[in-house]
Amino acid sequence: MKRLRLAAVLAAALLAFLPATAQAADYPDPLPLTGQEIIHDPTVAHLKNGRYVAYSTGGIIGARLSKDMKHWDDSGNAFAEPPSWWYEYNSTGDPWAPDLSFRDGKYWLYYAVSSWGTNHSAIGVATSKSGLPGTWTDHGKVFTSETTDTWNAIDPGVIKADGKLWMAFGSYWTGIRMVELDPKTGKSVPGATAWHLATRPDAPYAVEGPYVVKHGRYYYLFASYDACCSGVNSTYKIRVGRSTSVTGPYVDSTGTPMLEGGGDLLLAGHGRYVGTGGQSVFRDHGKDWLAYHYYDADDNGTPKLGLNRLGWVHDWPVVK
Template sequence: MLRALARILLIGGAVLATGVSAKAPAPAEPPTLNSRLSGELAPTHDPVIIREGDTYYVYNTIGRYIGVKTSKDLVHWEQAAPLFDSLPAWATKAVPGTEGIWAPDISFVNGEYRLYYSVSTFGSNRSAIGLATSPTLDPKAKDYHWTDHGLVVQSTHADDFNAIDPNLVVDAQGGQWLALGSFWTGIKLFRLDPKTGKPYPGEKPRSIARRPAPAGAPAPVEAPFILQHGGWYFLLVSYDYCCKGVNSTYYTVMGRSRTVTGPYLGKDGSALMEGGGSILLRADLEEKQRFRGPGHVGAFTDADGTTYLVYHAYDREHDGAPTLRIAPLVWGKDGWPVAQD
């Protein structure tokens, strides 16, 4: 018996020495932020994110007015009361037939929060962008109050662009710009007067991205967002089609430039002015097929230096509901971001 036990121990020791049975299991991948999100995540369209104090705010398109979601930890989200309860009088005159406010953009500039928003009717470029400001985002604060400053940029059927999907950019020299656009001839950039947050008189749009298409065909590029890193300006835009539930084909591409006015090029040198760029976000692989059509991104850099990308995608497991998604950006050695989605 003792001999048999010794033989077993000897064989076991030999196996361990060869490393066959001692091989440790591969460590589990840490959960992503997206996999931990909870609370009121849907419906969410066209989100942007910012932080004031200990609270994160996501402003988004929901119903007729601007939806607001809040969180203390970036993980659990609660639905707050929407911004505004009626359309500004100027908006209904500028865009007859409009029924709501779309695609907000939020920034802290010149000591106040600046919220740009879109007014349009679906599929038309008779559109306008408005501006509202508040000293705080906290509805409980004594000085909380949104002041509407009216029309910023307008497009009509005579224009070759669509004045929706605004994004404020402050360049490295302190200059202010408004990127905007959806379909038509693509993404435009307007130089702003910092005092008013509106274009200088006579300011003409600069083209920074477009998707050439045969005459009469749609050119699906929209929802610009420009962020800065390492001396570069990164232009993020959405290609193809949103708003079709799980059949949405939206995806996000990027290009970078040393100047805010471009030209913006992808990793391979392809120009966003020619429908190029590099993919940043795409739908889940076919074998998973849960979150479809990720796009209309916003970005925010937190106090610890982490940049978070916020966007919407359509959840196949919940009837295609447009759902809030948040992914930290990791910057590679090549200077390009990767979304940890």
């Protein structure tokens, strides 16, 4: 009995030093929301005019606006009309997975255009002074991929690091990559190296939707693993690793590289909230927030907006 009690004490002590992500058995529910909650692959920001905006995938780059981050109204589309070059990548001009950021006095909206099941894909960029729907000027292609490439140019996530501008991207096709961008144009630098950040050891390499943030001395890579887009049958979940360099290598709390399938489980489906993923991170009033979509099992698997505070324990993120 003494040995059993000692083992229990040692196990409890070990858990106290592990990141909170490794201990999670029950996940917190998202912030209660009202209004237009339907969304996919959200990117959220608190605009200079005081409103919150969320852009998303869904046949268009749909927009939602809120005064308090709790009640959201449908606010049309980012673009009044799809740019003509989108039709090179699918027949309906369907953009995916936007990423919203602010620098140099204007908002930058990155997004992807592709078709399901192919890596004939492109990432584009637009700018706006206000960040509001209907005010965006498109600037064309940032980075592309073809069927001969070993990566897929979708799901952009942009970050400034060490005086340079970087874009993480990727979906299946050997996983997550990163390229350097020209800060003046917002497009990839000529001959940009496609740094490899994360993958799975098994085909079809089901990891996508990268988002990189800096906290303290580390860069953190958040990514969606497994399958989205199947309603209540979706298995999406969010994993995370960290690195002291924006280009990696990224490892989880056990030291397993994300290039070898590592990644701490940050958030998974629970209860009515199925297939949590398509995530991004934004900062508001000094606090970090995780935005993502989930499929509502109480509403026929409808994709909806999830928002949770993001805390930090022992230099690892934890969902609150």
